[in-house]
Amino acid sequence: MSQTPSSSDRLDCDLLLEGGVVITLDGKRRVLDGGAVAVADGRIAAVGDSGELRELRKTAGKVIDCRGKVVLPGMTDGHTHLFQSLGRGLGDGMTLVPWLQRFMLPYSKAITREMSVAAVRLGALQAALSGTTLVVDNHYAPTDTETILAVADAVEEVGIRGAIARGIFGEMNPGGELMGVDPDLFALTNQDELDITAECMAERPRGGLVEVWPCPENIVYVWPELIEAAAEMAEAAGVRWHMHCSEVQDEISFFTEVHGTRPVAWLAERGLLSRHTTLAHAVWLDPDEVAAMGAANATAVHNPISNQYLASGVLHLDPLLSAGATVALGSDGVAVAGQDIFEAMKAGMLMHRVASLDSTATTVEQFLELGTLGGAAMTGLDAGSLEPGRAADLVVVDVSGVRHTPWSRPVASVVHSGSAADVEMVIVAGEVIVEDGRSTRVDEDEVRAVAAEAAAQLFGRARLSDLARDWQ
Ligand SMILES: [Zn+2]
Structure with missing residues (x-):
């Protein structure tokens, strides 16, 4: 043309x-x-x-x-959690497991549908105002059909594109116990998780402004059969599927203890890596896992602000790109200080330079490509x-x-x-x-006021007020 x-x-x-x-x-x-x-x-x-x-x-x-x-x-935020927008500024100075246990899991247990939608409207508005035209929003509290569809509506109301990656926990399992995940989060049966996800995907199929994708929350603490089912559902529906994977080093040990092999190696063995596979983080990979990601053209979503905030690690950027994997940028949401893709581009470009002590390790052009072309390749959008x-x-x-x-x-x-x-x-x-x-779509003052009210209620319910102090 x-x-x-x-x-x-x-x-x-x-x-x-x-x-x-x-x-x-x-x-x-x-x-x-x-x-x-x-x-x-x-x-x-x-x-x-x-x-x-x-x-x-x-x-x-x-x-x-x-x-x-x-x-x-337009830029793509390849991994975020808009429902966490009420937690802006909290949970600072922790690594992933305490961050989850002291902050995000109580937050997730206490948040109601109304609060969650208020948070999503705020987060989607912030994304839009930041030049993000597509968000992959891993939503995991609450996850009933009505809430997921209300979240999709909220993103559409703001006018951006969205993939609502519905968080799947399923039943408690050995990885969840090992990682100390709150048993209350495993509230649904495995079958209920799949049924609700299928229902939401049918309501928001491929091709609309907002889609729903399956998202086993984390490779460590979701039953393998749910991960396999999520991949199958996504392929059948022509959409991607999403999952937290290999974000911090401890997760590799937990997973290996349960399954006897490393997480991405396990995905490769089971035939679960494809261009439909979009892994949030994928930081701790060995060379064979990098090669497997590349051979399958799977996506690693690079969250440089989050990975520095939680001191999680440094993505193998060049090896993944050289192997043929897709790399997109994500913010991981404001609860890990991930505000937008402008910040992710700059932070990502700089972190690889200092990590390798090589100022030629990254370029501005490369990071603009990750924020735009990388996101389109990840989601399959012609953009x-x-x-x-x-x-x-x-x-x-x-x-x-x-x-x-x-x-x-x-x-x-x-x-x-x-x-x-x-x-x-x-x-x-x-x-x-x-x-x-x-x-041009929503009244910003109203969105902010509703979110502030929801945050005040949530801090009380989840007993988060202690985290809301400086000089702790
Ligand atoms: Zn995340």
């Missing part, structure tokens, strides 16, 4: 963004100064120089002046770059301020100096969902 319409084509467009620096992420990685993007019927219709696309002004429903701005593909025919998921970033002056390298400026605060416009499936840095 040509990049621009020929003069004989007559192309109507809904939106024409012109005059900006367009970072296309296309096959040639073109960066167009004074570029333009035309959007029609929810897809990108043309990309080129503003002069070349000037004709489209006549038919454009709306012309957006992008001078002083950068136009980027992640600005090319005709792709989904019209775009972000317009204001680079006219002090932080981006002087203006020299567009990608370096976005990754080194960019921030969610620069996001001026967000377009999802051709619809402007953020304009002038404000949501």
Whole structure:
């Protein structure tokens, strides 16, 4: 398909963004100064120089002046927990197991459907305002059908795309006991978990703005048959499946004690690695596991802020990419200080440099690719770059301020100096969902007020108030 319409084509467009620096992420990685993007019927219709696309002004429903701005593909948050948004700032200075036991598991037990939806609306709004156009939201409290569908509705209300990865615990099992997971979380039978997941997936199938995916919570503490069933359900429905895997070193020992082999090696042996497999973290892999991830084109979601916050470890980034695995970026949610993909790009780029004591270990271009193309590859969405025919998921970033002056390298400026605060416009499936840095879909003050009220109730119910103090 040509990049621009020929003069004989007559192309109507809904939106024409012109005059900006367009970072296309296309096959040639073109960066167009004074570029333009035309959007029609929810897809990108043309990309080129503003002069070349000037004709489209006549038919454009709306012309957006992008001078002083950068136009980027929308970013994917490949792993987050929007329901944890009420826990912002709590649970600091712990490693994963105490973080779960003292903070997140009591939080998850106490949260009600109403509180959870309030948190998801807040988190989805923050994602949208940060230029994230697709979230993979691992939702694990509560997980009844009505709540999962309400979560999907809340994400759709904000206007971003979503994959609600429904958390599956199932019945208590040896890995859960070894890891000291609260037995109360294993509240449903294995069959109930599968039935509820199937029901939610049928309501929110592949192809809508928001899908539901199966998500065994963690490879250590979910029964193997549930993991196998989740993978089968996902393949049959044409969606991905998601799971926490090999995040911290202790999990490898717990898993090996129960199963006699390492987690990803076990997935490979059972034929559970494929392009449908999306593993959150996948930090502690041995070389054979890296090779297996690559051979299957499975996804590792890299959560650099979370991995540093909890001191979990450093993903084998280059080996995974070289082996052929997909790598996407995730925030892992605000309860581990993961705010958005701007922060994830910068933090990720830097952590590998210091971990390897090699400042050439990563590049800004590579991390922009992980945040855009990586997320699209992970989810199977035809997006992640600005090319005709792709989904019209775009972000317009204001680079006219002090932080981006002087203006020299567009990608370096976005990754080194960019921030969610620069996001001026967000377009999802051709619809402007953020304009002038404000949501066009929801009343931000109302979303914040409802979330603050829910947080106050939750802190009481879960006895989290002790965590809400500085200088503890
Ligand atoms: Zn997580």
